[in-house]
Amino acid sequence: MNAAGRRLVAELAGTGLLVAVVVGSGIAAARLTADGALRLLVSAVVTALGLAVLILVFAPASGAHFNPVVTAADWVLARRTPARYAPGLAVAVMGCQVAGAVGGAALADAMFAVPVLAASRTRRGGGPVLLGEAVATAGLLLLIVTLARTGRTQHAAWSVGAWIGAAYWFTSSTSFANPAVTIGRTLTPTYAGIAPASAPAFIAAEILGGGLGVLLAVAVHPARQDRVSDAEPARLAG
Amino acid sequence: MNAAGRRLVAELAGTGLLVAVVVGSGIAAARLTADGALRLLVSAVVTALGLAVLILVFAPASGAHFNPVVTAADWVLARRTPARYAPGLAVAVMGCQVAGAVGGAALADAMFAVPVLAASRTRRGGGPVLLGEAVATAGLLLLIVTLARTGRTQHAAWSVGAWIGAAYWFTSSTSFANPAVTIGRTLTPTYAGIAPASAPAFIAAEILGGGLGVLLAVAVHPARQDRVSDAEPARLAG
Amino acid sequence: MNAAGRRLVAELAGTGLLVAVVVGSGIAAARLTADGALRLLVSAVVTALGLAVLILVFAPASGAHFNPVVTAADWVLARRTPARYAPGLAVAVMGCQVAGAVGGAALADAMFAVPVLAASRTRRGGGPVLLGEAVATAGLLLLIVTLARTGRTQHAAWSVGAWIGAAYWFTSSTSFANPAVTIGRTLTPTYAGIAPASAPAFIAAEILGGGLGVLLAVAVHPARQDRVSDAEPARLAG
Amino acid sequence: MNAAGRRLVAELAGTGLLVAVVVGSGIAAARLTADGALRLLVSAVVTALGLAVLILVFAPASGAHFNPVVTAADWVLARRTPARYAPGLAVAVMGCQVAGAVGGAALADAMFAVPVLAASRTRRGGGPVLLGEAVATAGLLLLIVTLARTGRTQHAAWSVGAWIGAAYWFTSSTSFANPAVTIGRTLTPTYAGIAPASAPAFIAAEILGGGLGVLLAVAVHPARQDRVSDAEPARLAG
Numbered sequence: 001m002n003a004a005g006r007r008l009v010a011e012l013a014g015t016g017l018l019v020a021v022v023v024g025s026g027i028a029a030a031r032l033t034a035d036g037a038l039r040l041l042v043s044a045v046v047t048a049l050g051l052a053v054l055i056l057v058f059a060p061a062s063g064a065h066f067n068p069v070v071t072a073a074d075w076v077l078a079r080r081t082p083a084r085y086a087p088g089l090a091v092a093v094m095g096c097q098v099a100g101a102v103g104g105a106a107l108a109d110a111m112f113a114v115p116v117l118a119a120s121r122t123r124r125g126g127g128p129v130l131l132g133e134a135v136a137t138a139g140l141l142l143l144i145v146t147l148a149r150t151g152r153t154q155h156a157a158w159s160v161g162a163w164i165g166a167a168y169w170f171t172s173s174t175s176f177a178n179p180a181v182t183i184g185r186t187l188t189p190t191y192a193g194i195a196p197a198s199a200p201a202f203i204a205a206e207i208l209g210g211g212l213g214v215l216l217a218v219a220v221h222p223a224r225q226d227r228v229s230d231a232e233p234a235r236l237a238g
Numbered sequence: 239m240n241a242a243g244r245r246l247v248a249e250l251a252g253t254g255l256l257v258a259v260v261v262g263s264g265i266a267a268a269r270l271t272a273d274g275a276l277r278l279l280v281s282a283v284v285t286a287l288g289l290a291v292l293i294l295v296f297a298p299a300s301g302a303h304f305n306p307v308v309t310a311a312d313w314v315l316a317r318r319t320p321a322r323y324a325p326g327l328a329v330a331v332m333g334c335q336v337a338g339a340v341g342g343a344a345l346a347d348a349m350f351a352v353p354v355l356a357a358s359r360t361r362r363g364g365g366p367v368l369l370g371e372a373v374a375t376a377g378l379l380l381l382i383v384t385l386a387r388t389g390r391t392q393h394a395a396w397s398v399g400a401w402i403g404a405a406y407w408f409t410s411s412t413s414f415a416n417p418a419v420t421i422g423r424t425l426t427p428t429y430a431g432i433a434p435a436s437a438p439a440f441i442a443a444e445i446l447g448g449g450l451g452v453l454l455a456v457a458v459h460p461a462r463q464d465r466v467s468d469a470e471p472a473r474l475a476g
Numbered sequence: 477m478n479a480a481g482r483r484l485v486a487e488l489a490g491t492g493l494l495v496a497v498v499v500g501s502g503i504a505a506a507r508l509t510a511d512g513a514l515r516l517l518v519s520a521v522v523t524a525l526g527l528a529v530l531i532l533v534f535a536p537a538s539g540a541h542f543n544p545v546v547t548a549a550d551w552v553l554a555r556r557t558p559a560r561y562a563p564g565l566a567v568a569v570m571g572c573q574v575a576g577a578v579g580g581a582a583l584a585d586a587m588f589a590v591p592v593l594a595a596s597r598t599r600r601g602g603g604p605v606l607l608g609e610a611v612a613t614a615g616l617l618l619l620i621v622t623l624a625r626t627g628r629t630q631h632a633a634w635s636v637g638a639w640i641g642a643a644y645w646f647t648s649s650t651s652f653a654n655p656a657v658t659i660g661r662t663l664t665p666t667y668a669g670i671a672p673a674s675a676p677a678f679i680a681a682e683i684l685g686g687g688l689g690v691l692l693a694v695a696v697h698p699a700r701q702d703r704v705s706d707a708e709p710a711r712l713a714g
Numbered sequence: 715m716n717a718a719g720r721r722l723v724a725e726l727a728g729t730g731l732l733v734a735v736v737v738g739s740g741i742a743a744a745r746l747t748a749d750g751a752l753r754l755l756v757s758a759v760v761t762a763l764g765l766a767v768l769i770l771v772f773a774p775a776s777g778a779h780f781n782p783v784v785t786a787a788d789w790v791l792a793r794r795t796p797a798r799y800a801p802g803l804a805v806a807v808m809g810c811q812v813a814g815a816v817g818g819a820a821l822a823d824a825m826f827a828v829p830v831l832a833a834s835r836t837r838r839g840g841g842p843v844l845l846g847e848a849v850a851t852a853g854l855l856l857l858i859v860t861l862a863r864t865g866r867t868q869h870a871a872w873s874v875g876a877w878i879g880a881a882y883w884f885t886s887s888t889s890f891a892n893p894a895v896t897i898g899r900t901l902t903p904t905y906a907g908i909a910p911a912s913a914p915a916f917i918a919a920e921i922l923g924g925g926l927g928v929l930l931a932v933a934v935h936p937a938r939q940d941r942v943s944d945a946e947p948a949r950l951a952g
Contacts, residue, residue, distance in 0.1 A: 029513055035273070037267055040270060040280075046641075170346065220244050408736075458720050588846075
């Protein structure tokens with residue numbers, strides 16, 4: 001398998017396992033307690049740990065984006081550097097992320113004997129919630145782009161996990177912050193699900209918030225190539 | 239944007255996001271459970287994770303103080319070193335911290351559809367609580383100044399988060415430990431709020447405790463310039 | 477004691493303490509709360525922390541496998557390298573892991589005044605649960621083999637702990653992911669136990685899943701000897 | 715202040731703050747919830763975080779022992795090395811640890827408006843509990859001595875915190891694992907207290923377990939001076 005093939009496999013498997021972590025832990029938590037805070041605490045802690053591990057595993061092969069907003073930012077920021085790549089590759093990566101997310105939701109449902117690929121009926125939305133979703137994604141992109149521009153991507157795994165775990169709580173949307181994961185979560189009739197009709201507004205908020213996060217990161221941290229560590233690939237890890 | 243401008247933006251955005259994390263997670267926790275310990279556990283864990291990430295993000299641009307007591311200590315300790323800076327800059331940094339904190343409280347309230355910039359009615363205070371607040375802040379400054387003086391600021395992000403998370407519990411004040419954050423929290427009628435009338439005594443305890451923490455750090459760790467790592471800016475990270 | 481002897485002692489003691497952590501925390505959690513989610517959260521957090529520490533402690537002496545699937549993968553992957561070793565040593569290591577696991581279960585039961593070496597009556601199994609067990613073990617081997625092949629075994633301790641802690645929740649089997657630990661857990665009549673009749677299918681799922689994890693790791697990360705760090709032993713840590 | 719003076723101050727302040735963390739978080743947890751598992755989970759998490767931070771803070775000045783068993787092991791293991799020191803200094807360190815522990819219990823009680831220096835009435839003991847206490851302390855010393863002998867004391871802070879946090883749960887004694895902390899905890903009439911009459915057996919179990927832990931560490935990890943990192947002081951951190 002060549003490098004592009006490995007990258008696609010890594011994004012497919014990584015995003016799939018990430019959604020399996022999110023959906024599976026939600027099912028287990030909802031079965032084991034009626035306390036809403038304990039359910040969300042479990043989801044947040046488990047997602048933070050699982051995401052951190054998956055970034056560690058797949059970062060060398062693909063940068064461990066698992067997220068179309070991250071891939072889009074990566075492609076844009078890499079355009080004028082030696083790390084640039086074809087737009088077709090970016091699109092293929094995003095396709096693998098979405099396919100992986102759908103597969104991961106199905107895997108989680110299968111593990112817990114829940115009907116596979118059934119649509120969620122959990123409506124989510126409204127102005128405050130979409131504001132929360134934008135804030136969560138802005139923070140995520142701010143973090144990832146900052147680490148890349150300051151040559152500290154070795155911190156990506158644990159800090160990205162920590163940010164998402166925190167944003168499950170401090171934003172009102174519980175921080176999906178990822179269009180591929182959002183699509184995958186439309187296809188599970190469980191705790192972590194989101195009704196398909198609610199997804200487009202979530203995705204729009206994620207794109208908008210992500211763009212703002214990139215702008216803030218670029219404003220605060222002018223690029224300094226010399227600070228890019230060579231212990232990690234030049235593309236974004238996260 | 240020049241370095242001073244980036245520093246001010248970083249302190250504004252960082253303190254704002256910190257208060258959004260504190261206030262937002264408090265609102266979510268109070269809505270989802272009636273168990274007081276679970277509410278505070280969520281607040282502590284989410285604040286610890288969020289604060290650690292924000293320090294990682296903003297440390298290269300501003301030292302990630304987010305706290306007037308930290309900035310004051312930094313200014314005093316930097317006076318006779320090549321890293322000294324004008325008192326006006328320190329004051330501007332503190333102003334951005336306070337403005338960011340107010341904005342962050344408003345952002346959290348907006349995300350959760352709570353009236354924005356309404357005053358808190360939660361009275362906090364009394365001798366034991368103020369003692370707790372002084373202890374929390376003393377420990378924070380002891381930690382930050384020690385890491386700076388021993389050339390180990392690479393530990394600042396996770397350890398400052400861990401300290402504040404622990405201090406939410408082991409002090410009776412739940413560890414505000416930050417005058418800017420205290421002011422921001424006067425302007426939210428939610429779980430994390432503090433009545434404006436209670437704020438001055440809290441801030442006084444923070445200043446007193448912070449001073450004691452600096453003195454202890456200086457006594458135990460005589461300055462050794464040669465141990466300052468050049469992987470981080472010379473000013474305090476925290 | 478020579479290196480092989482130290483390796484066997486390390487695997488015996490490490491696997492024993494690991495099972496003591498798993499079984500002991502389960503007993504304490506089941507005694508202290510009736511909430512099923514809180515019980516599993518405690519088990520997951522305590523296992524993650526304890527496992528990470530035990531890997532740190534025993535990695536220099538034995539690679540800290542604590543798991544026959546990991547030892548089998550290590551032996552196979554090391555065959556054609558300078559780190560190869562006799563199959564008899566691998567078998568001895570696995571024997572020590574099983575003996576340690578049984579001893580660890582007894583130690584935990586003794587600490588909590590529970591009858592020692594009594595069989596569990598907790599039946600676990602069924603297709604979805606066995607799928608979960610395979611997924612948990614696949615992820616574990618994917619992680620460990622990837623870290624070894626990319627020269628980043630310094631991340632093994634915390635990330636292996638984090639993966640197992642997450643997999644307690646997002647898989648339906650609560651992630652035993654280890655044949656030796658599974659055998660040890662047949663001999664405790666407590667929260668973490670598994671009926672002896674349920675163990676063979678669990679172990680089969682672990683072997684199958686582990687094999688898939690190794691294949692995925694090898695496909696995504698072609699071996700690069702030059703990236704193997706010499707700060708850690710060449711064999712797998714985990 | 716000379717190096718010995720700084721060491722004594724560090725051990726006094728560090729042990730004091732450690733006991734304040736343990737006692738204070740116990741008071742807060744017991745006030746905020748009736749769920750026994752949630753109380754112990756809070757204590758474990760807060761102690762793990764607080765202990766890790768205190769080790770980071772005081773390790774450069776004193777090795778951050780905070781524990782007479784650790785100091786005794788350090789003194790014995792350092793005897794025939796260039797880092798050896800007078801027995802009188804070791805005794806003075808232990809005295810400061812005990813004094814700090816008593817002060818820390820009083821500080822926590824004062825912060826929470828509880829009578830200061832009142833004796834605990836919580837009886838703890840019995841064979842299984844004392845076995846648990848010995849196991850907890852054995853693991854602690856195994857960890858600390860192993861890190862020192864393998865030149866990896868940079869891991870001490872977080873791993874010692876993690877071990878104690880885990881041992882709160884998987885041992886039946888809730889892991890005091892420290893004679894100074896045990897003495898301090900006799901003087902608080904709160905959740906973390908232990909009746910003075912129960913302390914001697916606890917301390918005996920700690921000394922016995924600690925000795926076993928040292929022996930295991932020495933057996934598994936023969937000393938290799940060349941692996942001692944010079945990024946940390948040669949004495950034990952923990």
